[in-house]
Amino acid sequence: MPELPEVETTVRGIRPLVEGKRVREVVVRERRLRWPVTHGINRILSGKRILCVHRRAKYILIKFSHGTLMIHLGMSGQLLVVPKNVAPAKHDHVDIVLVGSKVLRFRDPRRFGSVLWVRGDPQVSPLLSKLGPEPFDEAFTGNLLFEVARGRRLAIKNLIMDGRIVVGVGNIYASEALFRAGIHPARAAGRVGLRRYQHLVQAIREVLADAIAAGGTSLRDYAGVTGEPGYFECSLKVYGRAGEPCVNCGGIIQHKVIGQRASYYCAHCQH
DNA sequence: CTTTACGCCTGACGGC
DNA sequence: TGCCGTCAGGCGTAAA
Numbered sequence: 310m311p312e313l314p315e316v317e318t319t320v321r322g323i324r325p326l327v328e329g330k331r332v333r334e335v336v337v338r339e340r341r342l343r344w345p346v347t348h349g350i351n352r353i354l355s356g357k358r359i360l361c362v363h364r365r366a367k368y369i370l371i372k373f374s375h376g377t378l379m380i381h382l383g384m385s386g387q388l389l390v391v392p393k394n395v396a397p398a399k400h401d402h403v404d405i406v407l408v409g410s411k412v413l414r415f416r417d418p419r420r421f422g423s424v425l426w427v428r429g430d431p432q433v434s435p436l437l438s439k440l441g442p443e444p445f446d447e448a449f450t451g452n453l454l455f456e457v458a459r460g461r462r463l464a465i466k467n468l469i470m471d472g473r474i475v476v477g478v479g480n481i482y483a484s485e486a487l488f489r490a491g492i493h494p495a496r497a498a499g500r501v502g503l504r505r506y507q508h509l510v511q512a513i514r515e516v517l518a519d520a521i522a523a524g525g526t527s528l529r530d531y532a533g534v535t536g537e538p539g540y541f542e543c544s545l546k547v548y549g550r551a552g553e554p555c556v557n558c559g560g561i562i563q564h565k566v567i568g569q570r571a572s573y574y575c576a577h578c579q580h
Numbered sequence: 581c582t583t584t585a586c587g588c589c590t591g592a593c594g595g596c
Numbered sequence: 597t598g599c600c601g602t603c604a605g606g607c608g609t610a611a612a
Contacts, residue, residue, distance in 0.1 A: 311606090312606090343588075343608085381606085383588095383606060384589080384604080385590075385591085418589080419589045420588080421605080421606065422606095436608090462582090463582080463584095472606095479605085480605065480606085568584080569584085570605075571605085
């Protein structure tokens with residue numbers, strides 16, 4: 310399930326392979342994704358040059374002179390760069406065929422992802438305009454979390470997963486960051502002090518940076534640009550480890566559904 | 581305004 | 597072996 314580190318890994322992987330390349334054609338085999346693939350995408354992109362590839366939150370932004378292709382990997386999406394002679398598989402929904410020998414291929418079995426064309430500045434598009442800061446942006450601080458949490462009773466785990474507060478903290482890394490920060494995931498956000506929020510910001514950055522450095526977590530669906538799985542999975546300290554001993558204290562890792570999401574924590578280490 | 585629930589979708593998994 | 601029910605999970609949207 311792609312989270313920010315997986316998306317960042319994908320961006321870094323495809324960037325040197327597609328930047329500066331011109332699009333030959335776009336082949337859409339299945340347009341029923343999260344939203345329908347933008348109509349006429351072949352006419353929009355054919356003959357145009359990819360200027361650069363960026364990430365904003367979990368969106369992959371492929372910039373052209375006349376607009377931006379916004380790709381979201383959803384739950385099970387992958388963006389691969391493959392030789393043209395590699396036949397599309399069952400869930401390979403969109404091929405961006407490049408001039409030369411390669412194809413930028415969007416694969417997504419569960420079709421929670423999206424492939425959308427945005428004219429002009431993508432930052433003002435509805436999907437991006439309300440997003441909070443990137444976790445590595447200096448605007449993301451313990452003070453920001455503390456202020457925005459004041460008086461709020463929702464679980465802190467839900468707060469840090471709210472893209473309007475900070476982007477890119479998905480379910481896996483929310484549990485991992487809270488474990489590192491020693492904060493119980495169900496604790497009311499308004500009942501966490503400034504110092505602990507500062508520690509949490511640090512923990513979020515650490516866990517994301519570690520995962521990016523490791524090439525992204527691989528649980529079920531993630532694979533790198535050429536198909537190899539990532540390998541951060543073994544670094545997860547609490548996620549998916551219910552019933553196993555805590556790496557810190559040896560206590561049993563707990564599982565609890567918080568805000569409709571599976572959450573993992575050590576009741577002894579996290580308060 | 582805040583908070584909660586839902587739905588989209590397929591593959592994996594467990595029970596029988 | 598195969599069929600079926602259940603569930604995960606990002607995240608926009610609707611509802612409370």
